[in-house]
Amino acid sequence: MPETDSDKTEQATPRRRQKAVEEGNVPKSRELSTALILMVSILFMYFYTPIIIDDFKLLFTEMLQYSNFKLNKDSIYLLMLLSFKFCGKVVLPLFAILIFVGVLTNIAQFGFIVTPKALEPKFDRLNPIKGLQNLFSKRSLVELVKSIFKIFVVGFVAYLVVKSKIGEIISLANADPLVSITFLGQIIFELSFKIALLMLFLAILDFFYQKWQYEEDLKMTKQEVKEEFKQMEGDPLIKRRIRSLQMEMARKRMMEEVPKADVVITNPTHYAVAIKYEAGKDRAPKVVAKGQRLIALRIRELAKEHGVLVHEDPPIARSLFNSVEIGDEIPESLYKAVAEILAIVYKMKGKKIV
Structure with missing residues (x-):
């Protein structure tokens, strides 16, 4: 009409x-x-x-x-x-x-x-x-x-x-x-x-x-x-599609970092957090990937496929997931706990924490 x-x-x-x-x-x-x-x-x-x-x-x-x-x-x-x-x-x-x-x-x-x-x-x-x-x-x-x-x-x-x-x-x-x-x-x-x-x-x-x-x-x-x-603002459907593509690309980049991680700390079915530490370069260990449920499952699968140690520690996994963003260093309150886990990883790989 x-x-x-x-x-x-x-x-x-x-x-x-x-x-x-x-x-x-x-x-x-x-x-x-x-x-x-x-x-x-x-x-x-x-x-x-x-x-x-x-x-x-x-x-x-x-x-x-x-x-x-x-x-x-x-x-x-x-x-x-x-x-x-x-x-x-x-x-x-x-x-x-x-x-x-x-x-x-x-x-x-x-x-x-x-x-x-x-x-x-x-x-x-x-x-x-x-x-x-x-x-x-x-x-x-x-x-x-x-x-x-x-x-x-x-x-x-x-x-x-x-x-x-x-x-x-x-x-x-x-x-x-x-x-x-x-x-x-x-x-x-x-x-x-x-x-x-x-x-x-x-x-x-x-x-x-x-x-x-x-x-x-x-x-x-x-x-x-x-x-x-x-x-002016863009079609909401298009905006959601763009946001979805951006999240997918960010998730893909995150997954590419999992094989480079030193350890993946998990809560068996809910959380998975990938940690990486380069001695002499990093001031503290960093979170390079994290996820829950299906994404956590995919992180664990990738870690196993590339020989990255998967360590089960529910309290540390939850703390890291809730308090640290991807690319950020872990807080000082978790230094000791994460250092102990890394010590296990490096002992298995014959490395030393500097």
Whole structure:
């Protein structure tokens, strides 16, 4: 049975979040960037317009002064140069500020991220069937409702502003042109500023909505969490198999040491511990192999096959098995007992303990 969004009840794991970030999928609101850019543009033009007017007056004066109302090669070149300077002075500061605000807004929403995967072409977006599915999806419906709501609210704010100024607008019919232009400019700024302020408020709400939607989209089903855990930790069956192989290899290496041992101390049916001591090299005898039950039986068989003495001493065998790991030296408390056993072995082989 296919999984649905209702099955996604688990919070996203850190690995899933990291993967989303690497793909450029982060919670952000495009409307927040648009609203801030609109607000900054309006404020910039409000405070910068007097400077633009003064520059335009200066440009007009210089054009009349240098051209002397005569068009020739030099005057046209000068007019173009002055025009470009004027346009650059007006446009470049605005562009620089808008680019700065746009970049800063995106960084502020989630941080600075550089991911090549976000630039990779995604050909699945060219799929018309998927495009139609997205067109009639729940998210598209939400975006449509948001757009209609914004149009309604913006239109309502514009209506309120114009309605409050309708008497003054009518009185401009007999007013001085400069006064009319100034008044209309004030109305345009007031209307633009209030609309931008409202758009910014809606964009902030949209930002929190996008964060909530992002978390919902990242949610996982219980099966997805299990699969990811398997990928990170490894399949338990495989881990058990690996552990089994490691134990088998360690047991094989241990059995290879039994023929090199000096003696195998046993509890007849339960324990077997192989001891080895190299005079002049080892500080004390070492346990080179140990086991119980079937492994103990195999150790005794190997010892007999290779002529290693098997000595029965249940208390010493149990003590060595429980207190000494393979490859470790025996404890001082067992020196005397093990030395007596080794003395028997060396006496039989004609060796001496050094």
